[in-house]
Structures are given as C-alpha cells and as structure tokens.
Amino acid sequence: xxxxxPPALLSSVxxxxxxxxxxxxxxxxxxxVLVPLIAGVALEIARRGPEELLSLWQSLQLDLIHILCxxxxxxxxxxxxxxSRPRPIYLVDYALFKPPFTCRVPYAxxxxxxxxxxxxxxxxxxFQMRILERSGLxxxxxxxxxxxxxxxxPTMEASRAEAQMVIFSALDxxxxxxxxxxxxxxxxxxxxxxxxxxxxxxxxxxxxxxxxSNIRSFNLSGMGCSAGLISIDLARDLxxxxxxxxxxxxxxxxxxxxxxxGNQRSMLLxxxxxxxxxxxxxxxxxxxxSRRAKYRLLHVVRTHKGADDKAYRCVxxxxxxxxxxxxxxxxxxxxxxxxxxxxxITTIGPLVLPASEQLLFLFxxxxxxxxxxxxRPYIPDFKQAFEHFCIHAGGRAVIDELQKNLELSAEHVxxxxxxxxxxxxxxxxxxxxxxxxxxAKGRMRRGDRxxxxxxxxxxxxxxxxxxxxxxxxxxxxxxxxxxxxxxxxDIPDVVKL
Amino acid sequence: xxxxxxxxxxxxxxxxxxxxxxxxxxxRLFEQRRNQNCYLIEYACFKPPDYRKLPTNxxxxxxxxxxxxxxxxxxxxxxxxxxxxxGEETYGPTTVIEGGRQCFVGTLDELxxxxxxxxxxIDTLVVNVSMLAPSPSLAAMIVNxxxxxxxIKVFNISGMGCSASLISIDLVQHMxxxxxxxxAVVVTSESIAPCWYPGCxxxxxxxxxxxxxxxxxxxxxxxxxxxxRAKFILKCLVRTHLGANDEAFNCCMQREDDTGTxxxxxxxxxxxxxxxxRKYLQKLKGSKDVQAEGTPRVNFxxxxxxxxxxxxxxxxxEGIGRSMGLNxxDLxxxxxxxxxxxxxxxxxxxxVLGYMEGKRRLKKKDRVMxxxxxxxxxxxxxxxxxxxxxxxxxxxxxxxxxxxxxDLTNPFMEMYGWIHDEEAIVNYVKExxxxxxxxxxxxxxxxxxx
Numbered sequence: 001x002x003x004x005x006p007p008a009l010l011s012s013v014x015x016x017x018x019x020x021x022x023x024x025x026x027x028x029x030x031x032x033v034l035v036p037l038i039a040g041v042a043l044e045i046a047r048r049g050p051e052e053l054l055s056l057w058q059s060l061q062l063d064l065i066h067i068l069c070x071x072x073x074x075x076x077x078x079x080x081x082x083x084s085r086p087r088p089i090y091l092v093d094y095a096l097f098k099p100p101f102t103c104r105v106p107y108a109x110x111x112x113x114x115x116x117x118x119x120x121x122x123x124x125x126x127f128q129m130r131i132l133e134r135s136g137l138x139x140x141x142x143x144x145x146x147x148x149x150x151x152x153x154p155t156m157e158a159s160r161a162e163a164q165m166v167i168f169s170a171l172d173x174x175x176x177x178x179x180x181x182x183x184x185x186x187x188x189x190x191x192x193x194x195x196x197x198x199x200x201x202x203x204x205x206x207x208x209x210x211x212x213s214n215i216r217s218f219n220l221s222g223m224g225c226s227a228g229l230i231s232i233d234l235a236r237d238l239x240x241x242x243x244x245x246x247x248x249x250x251x252x253x254x255x256x257x258x259x260x261x262g263n264q265r266s267m268l269l270x271x272x273x274x275x276x277x278x279x280x281x282x283x284x285x286x287x288x289x290s291r292r293a294k295y296r297l298l299h300v301v302r303t304h305k306g307a308d309d310k311a312y313r314c315v316x317x318x319x320x321x322x323x324x325x326x327x328x329x330x331x332x333x334x335x336x337x338x339x340x341x342x343x344x345i346t347t348i349g350p351l352v353l354p355a356s357e358q359l360l361f362l363f364x365x366x367x368x369x370x371x372x373x374x375x376r377p378y379i380p381d382f383k384q385a386f387e388h389f390c391i392h393a394g395g396r397a398v399i400d401e402l403q404k405n406l407e408l409s410a411e412h413v414x415x416x417x418x419x420x421x422x423x424x425x426x427x428x429x430x431x432x433x434x435x436x437x438x439x440a441k442g443r444m445r446r447g448d449r450x451x452x453x454x455x456x457x458x459x460x461x462x463x464x465x466x467x468x469x470x471x472x473x474x475x476x477x478x479x480x481x482x483x484x485x486x487x488x489x490d491i492p493d494v495v496k497l
Numbered sequence: 498x499x500x501x502x503x504x505x506x507x508x509x510x511x512x513x514x515x516x517x518x519x520x521x522x523x524x525r526l527f528e529q530r531r532n533q534n535c536y537l538i539e540y541a542c543f544k545p546p547d548y549r550k551l552p553t554n555x556x557x558x559x560x561x562x563x564x565x566x567x568x569x570x571x572x573x574x575x576x577x578x579x580x581x582x583x584g585e586e587t588y589g590p591t592t593v594i595e596g597g598r599q600c601f602v603g604t605l606d607e608l609x610x611x612x613x614x615x616x617x618x619i620d621t622l623v624v625n626v627s628m629l630a631p632s633p634s635l636a637a638m639i640v641n642x643x644x645x646x647x648x649i650k651v652f653n654i655s656g657m658g659c660s661a662s663l664i665s666i667d668l669v670q671h672m673x674x675x676x677x678x679x680x681a682v683v684v685t686s687e688s689i690a691p692c693w694y695p696g697c698x699x700x701x702x703x704x705x706x707x708x709x710x711x712x713x714x715x716x717x718x719x720x721x722x723x724x725x726r727a728k729f730i731l732k733c734l735v736r737t738h739l740g741a742n743d744e745a746f747n748c749c750m751q752r753e754d755d756t757g758t759x760x761x762x763x764x765x766x767x768x769x770x771x772x773x774x775r776k777y778l779q780k781l782k783g784s785k786d787v788q789a790e791g792t793p794r795v796n797f798x799x800x801x802x803x804x805x806x807x808x809x810x811x812x813x814x815e816g817i818g819r820s821m822g823l824n825x826x827d828l829x830x831x832x833x834x835x836x837x838x839x840x841x842x843x844x845x846x847x848x849v850l851g852y853m854e855g856k857r858r859l860k861k862k863d864r865v866m867x868x869x870x871x872x873x874x875x876x877x878x879x880x881x882x883x884x885x886x887x888x889x890x891x892x893x894x895x896x897x898x899x900x901x902x903x904d905l906t907n908p909f910m911e912m913y914g915w916i917h918d919e920e921a922i923v924n925y926v927k928e929x930x931x932x933x934x935x936x937x938x939x940x941x942x943x944x945x946x947x
Contacts (some may be wrong), residue, residue, distance in 0.1 A: 077519035200656030203873035206740035221655030222634030240675030306640030
C-alpha cells in the first residue's frame with residue numbers, strides 16, 4: 001500500500017544514511033582531524049608574514065651539525081624501515097586450461113553412462129539423477145577421455161595423459177602470455193590432490209620444459225580443493241627468502257583415477273561434481289614486474305580444523321564394502337564448512353576490515369558480554385572490505401551457505417555460480433576460473449580487492465586477498481572468451497531430466 | 498617549548514624520537530636475521546615391532562608364493578638379493594594406512610617425549626611419503642591425532658622419491674627465513690604396501706627386493722633460544738633436478754607393465770648415479786673441469802667429517818664412495834644401515850645419522866654431509882654442523898654393539914642357491930610339494946588381457 005510504504009521506506013533510508021555517515025566518520029577519522037589542523041597552521045603562517053617567520057627560524061639556533069644529524073637520522077630510519085618491510089609479491093599473469101569440446105559431458109551423456117556402466121541399481125541411478133538435477137552444473141562441463149569409455153579405463157598411462165594435457169596446455173599458454181622462458185623459472189610448485197605418481201608431476205613439468213637443474217620444486221598432494229591457496233602461501237614464503245625471483249604455481253585435479261565404481265550414496269556426489277580443469281600462475285617479487293603485474297598479494301590466511309574428529313572425517317577417501325575406492329562426504333559438511341569459515345574470518349577480519357566495521361564488531365562483542373547474551377553476534381560487512389568474491393565452486397550448497405553467512409548479494413556470488421555451471425567443480429583451480437570470469441566481464445578495476453576462499457578435505461579453509469594492480473581490459477583470450485556473452489545464465493533450482 | 502622545566506628544542510625532540518624508532522627497527526631486523534638459522538633439536542627414527550621382521554626364509558616364501566614368476570625371474574631375484582647387502586632384520590609392511598599410522602604415532606610420541614615440546618606448540622608440519630597420498634592427507638591425519646592448533650601450516654609432499662626428506666627440510670628452512678620464531682616437525686616415511694608389485698617384469702621386481710619399512714620424525718626450530726639444546730645446525734642445502742634429461746627422468750618410473758599390473762620400474766641405476774654424481778660434484782665445487790672418468794680433483798674430505806649417504810642399494814653406496822674418494826670408515830654407517838634396515842627410502846639418511854651418533858663419532862663442530870637421490874631424477878645434499886657431543890644411539894640401541902659387521906653376506910645363497918641346479922630343484926620340490934610347479938620349469942607369464 002503506498003501510504004504504508006513511505007514510513008518504512010523513510011526509516012530505512014534514514015538508517016542507511018546514518019550508517020553511511022558513521023562509516024565515513026570512522027574510516028576517514030585521521031583525515032577529518034588533520035585537515036582542519038593543517039588549514040589552521042596555514043592560516044597562521046599567512047597571518048604572520050614572511051619576516052616574522054624568518055626571525056622565528058633564526059631563533060631556533062640551528063647550525064650545520066644539527067641539520068646534518070637530523071637528515072642523517074631521517075635517512076637511516078627510512079632505510080631501515082624499507083629494508084624490514086616484506087617484499088611485495090605480484091601475480092604477473094595466469095593461464096587456464098580450456099577443455100576440448102570433445103570431452104563435454106552433457107546431462108544426457110552422463111545419465112546414459114551411469115545406466116550402461118551397470119554398477120548402480122535403479123534406485124541408485126535415480127539418486128544420481130536427482131543429484132545432477134540439483135547440482136548447478138551446465139551442459140558444457142568436461143570429463144577426461146578415459147572416463148568416456150564404458151566402463152571407464154583408469155590406467156596410470158591414461159592418468160598421466162590427462163595430467164600432460166591439462167598441465168602442459170596451461171603452462172604453454174602462461175609462457176606465451178608472459179614471455180617467460182622455462183629456463184628462467186626459479187620456483188615450481190604443483191598441487192594435485194588425488195593423483196601422485198612417481199616421479200612427481202613437478203618432475204614431469206621439469207622434464208617437459210627442460211627447466212634448470214637448480215630449480216626449487218615442490219609437489220603437494222592429498223591436500224584437497226584448498227591446495228591452490230596452500231601453494232600460493234608456500235610460494236610467498238619462498239619468494240620472501242629469494243630476492244629477484246619468480247615462481248610458477250600449477251593447480252589442478254586429475255579426474256581419471258578417481259571415478260567411483262561402487263553404489264554407496266555418500267560417495268556418489270564427487271562423480272557428479274568433479275570435472276577437468278587446471279591453472280598455471282606466475283608470481284614474482286621483481287620490482288620491474290610491478291608495472292605489468294595484474295594483482296598484488298596482500299594476505300593469505302590458513303585455518304586447519306583437523307583437530308576436530310568430525311571435521312577430519314567429513315571428506316574422507318576410503319573403500320566401500322565392495323572394495324571400491326571413493327571419497328565419502330559426510331552429512332555435516334555444510335555445518336563444518338561454516339565453522340571453518342568463522343575461524344578464518346576471525347583471523348582475516350582485523351587484517352582487511354575498515355575501522356568502522358571493526359569498531360562495530362568490538363561494540364557488539366562488548367554488548368554481548370556485558371549486557372545481554374541474547375544479542376545476535378554482529379557479522380562484519382565484508383562487502384566494505386572487498387569488491388569481488390571468489391568462493392570455491394565446491395557445489396551449489398557451499399555457495400548458498402557462504403552467501404547466507406556473509407550476507408552477499410547475487411552479483412557477488414555470480415562468478416562462483418557461473419563457474420560451477422560452465423566448468424563444474426575443478427577443485428583447486430576453480431578460484432582462478434572465477435577470477436577470470438570477473439575479468440572477462442570487465443568488472444576488474446585498478447585498486448579493487450578480491451577475496452578468494454577455498455575449502456578442502458582436512459578440513460581446511462584458506463583465504464587469499466589480492467589487490468588489482470591495473471585495470472584489466474576486455475576483450476581477451478581465455479576459457480571464457482567464447483561464451484562470456486551468454487553469461488550470466490539463470491540456474492534453476494532443479495533442472496528436470 | 499618547555500618540558501619538565503627545561504628548554505627542549507622541538508627539532509631535537511623530533512630527531513631523538515626518529516632515532517629511537519630507527520634503533521627499534523634495527524633491533525627488529527637483527528632479531529629477524531638471528532632467527533633465520535635452522536636448528537635440529539631432535540629426531541626419532543621408527544623401529545617397527547619384531548613381528549614385522551623379514552628373515553631370509555620368510556622373504557623366500559613370499560617370493561616363491563608369486564606364481565607369476567618363472568625360473569629366470571627367480572634366478573634374477575636371487576642374484577639381486579644376494580648382492581643387495583640387506584640383512585636378516587629388516588622390516589616389511591603391514592597394511593597401508595595402519596602401517597603408516599604406526600610409524601607416525603610411534604616416532605612422534607617419542608619425539609615429543611624426548612624434547613618436552615607439546616604438539617600444540619608446532620607451527621609447521623611437513624609430511625613426505627612418496628607412494629601414498631590419500632584424502633585427507635597424512636598430514637591432516639597427524640593434525641587430527643595430536644589435536645594440533647588451527648593456524649598450523651601443513652604441507653603434504655608426495656611423489657618426490659627417496660630424496661624427499663631433504664626437500665622437506667628445504668621447505669622448512671625457507672619458512673624459517675621469512676617468519677618469526679616457529680617450531681616445525683618434518684615426518685618422513687615411505688609406504689611400501691601400495692607399490693608391492695605382484696607381476697613378473699624384472700625391472701619392476703627390484704622394488705620389492707630393496708625397499709623396506711622405516712621412517713623418521715624431526716623437530717626443527719629457528720628460535721635462537723634453542724641454540725644450546727639443538728643437536729645440529731643447518732649450514733647449507735643444495736638441490737639439483739636432472740629432470741630435463743630424458744634418460745634421468747625415465748630411470749625410475751611408476752607405470753603399468755604389459756599385463757596391466759602397476760609397479761615401479763627401476764632401470765639399472767649405476768650409470769645414472771655416476772652421471773648425476775659427476776654433475777652434482779661439478780655444481781658443488783663450481784668447477785667445470787672434472788675429469789671425464791668421474792674422479793673429482795677436489796677433496797671432499799677436507800671440509801666434511803662424516804658422510805650420510807642414502808642407502809639406495811649396494812650400487813649407490815659403492816658408486817658414491819668411488820666418486821668422492823671415500824674410505825671404508827666413511828662408508829661404514831651406510832653399509833651397516835643397509836644391512837640392518839634395508840632401503841627405507843626417504844628416511845634412510847636419519848638411520849645412518851643414528852648409527853654415527855650411536856658409535857659416538859659426532860663431536861662438537863664436526864660437519865656432516867647428507868647426500869640423497871630420488872626419482873625425477875633429483876640429487877639433494879645438505880651440510881649440518883654438530884652443535885654438541887652426541888651419544889644417544891636411539892633406534893640402534895639394541896644392536897649397535899654388534900656392528901660393524903665384517904661379513905655382509907646374507908644366507909640367501911645358502912638357502913636358495915639350489916635354484917640354479919636342475920637336480921637340486923627336483924630334490925627341493927620333493928621335500929616341499931607345495932612348490933611343485935617350480936619343477937615344471939614354468940615359463941614367464943605371457944601377457945594377459947586385463
């Protein structure tokens with residue numbers, strides 16, 4: 001009713017302005033205090049006139065020694081300050097694997113395979129179909145060639161072939177875009193959770209590109225979907241110890257050996273969600289890369305909930321009663337993810353939130369402690385701290401849960417939802433596909449801050465905060481280049497199959 | 498301006514404030530530099546329970562049980578084992594995860610007990626097991642078992658072969674350089690069970706014969722206040738990756754054989770080792786004119802007192818000894834470790850170190866060089882300086898007095914030498930009818946459809 005709307009609207013508008021005013025006051029406190037002070041001093045100087053100022057200067061009785069000592073002290077302090085600051089880490093560029101069209105798995109193909117492989121009974125097939133309908137995946141996600149066979153042929157050779165296809169393609173693209181020669185790579189980190197051959201995937205990369213023999217290579221495995229940010233953290237620590245170096249991080253998940261051939265329900269979900277994908281990222285601490293770098297790394301925060309038994313067991317690789325190996329997901333996954341996120345936020349909040357939000361949080365904490373325990377805990381508004389959010393596209397439920405917990409709008413989680421739709425859950429590389437989506441949409445401006453949140457088995461929640469170094473122009477090449485104009489699409493809650 | 502009744506110039510105040518701040522920054526920088534050393538406080542090697550020992554007759558039984566093996570394979574295996582330098586007291590695997598847990602929990606409990614450090618004080622955990630990488634990782638398993646802190650930094654390294662132990666130390670060393678005071682635990686082990694090869698390709702059977710169970714947990718810190726308690730200080734660490742050379746890359750690879758059975762293929766290692774050692778020595782001393790035959794002109798023994806060599810096998814130890822000009826005394830710890838524990842992959846270096854400690858060879862200011870090789874092909878080495886006189890035999894406690902053994906031959910030739918003689922085979926089978934098919938001189942299994 002029009003007559004009822006205005007009072008509510010007015011009050012909400014008033015509240016909005018009050019909130020805005022409060023934020024502006026607290027965040028720019030220093031400016032608001034200093035500006036009148038400087039203005040006052042300037043007025044005073046103007047009033048006194050130049051001769052009086054000169055006599056004031058002479059009365060200070062400065063001689064050469066004083067001035068030299070002061071200048072020396074200033075220079076010393078400045079030097080030591082700059083020396084003790086940690087080196088800035090730049091993300092020069094990154095490249096993503098674009099799966100070939102021939103590897104597509106539309107809904108019909110997937111369901112046909114499930115029926116023909118024959119290890120599921122009718123109820124199992126039905127269950128699998130219902131998962132697919134609600135999964136949020138589209139028709140263009142891809143599985144590796146070995147999984148297109150009926151039954152799938154997960155040999156070691158096929159797994160290596162997939163690894164080579166994904167990793168080499170991403171690296172070729174990265175070397176071409178950045179102009180980096182493989183011989184100039186100083187640090188190489190490869191993370192792939194579920195496939196760990198001997199020699200390692202990092203050795204495979206060194207062999208293919210004939211990299212230097214004093215390269216520092218690391219191969220991380222078994223660390224789940226958040227391993228990409230663990231690799232970034234490791235690269236950061238390594239780059240702090242080595243000046244003038246660069247690091248290549250390869251994040252991927254190899255699907256071939258991990259098809260679950262049994263019929264236990266808690267293990268069927270990964271078959272439905274995991275898809276091919278990979279990313280190669282170039283990080284550097286060289287001052288000359290600061291111009292052309294896309295992003296600068298501000299923070300990496302890692303949270304490990306493994307001490308809690310339920311959290312440890314919620315994503316668990318084991319054999320079912322028939323001896324088929326698969327990853328079982330427990331029913332408390334969402335609750336545990338929420339807990340892990342809370343812990344992560346507690347650490348990252350003070351680092352990134354503006355003063356206004358931190359004060360509010362502090363007040364609400366005091367209020368809860370002193371006044372009334374029933375007051376709802378204040379959830380800081382992270383939209384103040386970040387312009388873009390990249391939430392690991394682990395599944396529709398994860399994105400929904402985080403959107404609710406962080407009170408994000410549909411536009412903030414659009415990148416995650418569209419990545420899940422177009423590429424599926426590509427594990428540790430999904431964050432990079434999401435970042436690429438935001439860039440492809442032309443939304444990335446210089447100074448924008450991005451928050452990447454990854455979850456993974458263990459149970460871990462890792463965050464990385466980046467600041468955009470230069471406005472990214474469109475159009476460009478990348479895995480989204482041929483389909484970005486079709487996005488965003490509306491993803492129904494249930495796709496009827 | 499008046500402060501405390503005296504005239505103070507504002508400029509003087511400003512300068513002194515700046516100077517104090519500058520001194521504070523300098524002190525912080527100094528503190529940072531001081532805390533960059535890597536101190537090894539303690540290490541604990543794994544000693545599996547006695548029921549996991551593999552004496553000669555048990556090894557023989559296990560091998561003969563494999564119906565896929567023909568006479569030529571059996572003879573090849575006998576030759577390998579007789580020359581392997583492995584004794585009667587090495588340990589075999591149980592089940593995959595349980596065996597791993599036994600190793601980790603056993604060594605970590607001992608480590609925490611010996612040092613008095615609580616698991617909640619650990620800031621970084623690095624686990625390296627080459628052949629096994631379940632989800633959640635083995636590192637997460639340890640965090641769960643010991644209820645470690647939420648902000649612990651965990652790394653699980655996999656697939657990096659027998660030299661992974663030094664790669665983990667390298668990782669920890671880098672973390673120490675860029676972080677404040679922290680304590681790190683490195684758990685190094687190998688999982689034999691999942692790569693037990695039941696097929697008949699000779700190059701893949703080697704793994705079964707040489708690899709044994711073992712592991713080690715190491716506690717490291719960069720906290721300056723631990724410098725008196727530490728056993729060793731890390732002086733330098735060098736890593737070389739020969740993956741660019743195709744032959745080196747392919748020499749130790751996990752793949753399927755003709756019948757589709759998965760196993761690790763290990764090609765004759767002697768040449769690869771010699772080649773890589775030559776290249777490596779070139780790099781270490783920065784000299785480009787090492788003689789073609791592989792004998793270096795530099796004398797390593799000038800700067801190093803003790804050598805911890807990865808016990809990859811008799812060929813490895815011999816090869817290194819020859820290339821670096823080492824004598825019997827230098828190689829003794831490696832030979833004895835190979836005899837007592839076999840090739841425990843990444844953990845072997847720490848057993849060798851334990852032997853030296855047990856024999857009271859390690860005195861303050863001595864320098865120990867650790868040298869290891871692994872699939873990829875990687876060659877890593879590091880130099881430790883002994884911080885105080887050491888005398889704890891650790892895992893060698895019950896048998897250190899028996900060593901060094903003069904005679905390293907094992908009873909395999911005695912017990913199984915009959916395989917070379919046709920008549921002896923027939924006699925053996927008469928006594929052991931369950932092995933009747935050996936007498937049928939079965940041919941190697943042909944390729945089967947998978």
